[in-house]
Amino acid sequence: MSHQVMSVVPLEKGKAGIRFDDGTEVVLYKGEIRKLGIEEGCVVTEAVYDKILNEILGKRAIKRAMHLLEKQDRTERQLYDKLKQNGYPESCIESAIAYVKSYHYIDDFRYASTYIRYHQEKKSRQKLKMELMAKGIGRDLVDAALEEEYVSDDQKKIAELLQKRHYSFEDADVSEQRKNYQFLLRRGFKSSDILHVMKQERQ
Structure with missing residues (x-):
């Protein structure tokens, strides 16, 4: 089976994007493209196509994934999105994720x-x-x-956060109450818990 190259688009850092007739899009260095004899409109053999996806990009995707995980821990979705953003095709991304998961580099x-x-x-x-x-x-x-x-008690945490913000349960006016109420809502606390703490502490 052969694959036709539909387009070759120059990119930054000495790279170019290649789109095949089956919809697969890859990014290769221009030196690799010259070495493989790829140009717009040409037809590549199945062997060359497999070499691009497995030998070249497959290994590169794994190295890229490892490099990304060295910098910081990531979720599987975050790693997938980053590799996708870097221009790796789906099959290479899946293989790279399977590889790092097998060694528990992502969990x-x-x-x-x-x-x-x-x-x-x-x-x-x-x-x-x-x-x-x-x-x-x-x-x-x-x-x-x-x-x-998760071991924290939300109402206890609300009281601690309010104290850290120097909130006065006795003297706070309506504006101050509303401001801190909205702050706690943005932190994800339930309205009922916030109001309960504010009411209890005032008593």
Whole structure:
């Protein structure tokens, strides 16, 4: 089976984007393109096509994934998005993610657990859940991590945050109450918990 090159588009840093007739898009260095004899309109063999996807880009995607994880811990979704942004085709991204997962270089449960331990003193359970799901971690994994790691009492945390903000439960006027109420809502605390603490502390 052969594959026709539909377009070759110059990019930055000595690279070019190539689109094949099956819709696959790849990014190669111009030196690699010359060496493979690729130009717009040409037809490449299955062997050359496989070499591009597996030997060249497959290995490069793994190295890129490793480099990204050396800089910081990431969720599977974050790593996927970053590799996609770097121009790697779907098959290479899937292979790279499978590789790093096999060595536990990415572990969404571990990521969620660490995130919860680090942030739970300043954020509510619901806020943490929303943030972790926004990072692409599944609801079940997030719930399991929260069950294992979340130990803070939200109402106690609200009172502590208000004290840190030098909020006066006795003297705060309506404007100050509203300002701190909105601050706590943005942190993900329930309205009922916020109002309960403000009311109890004033008594």
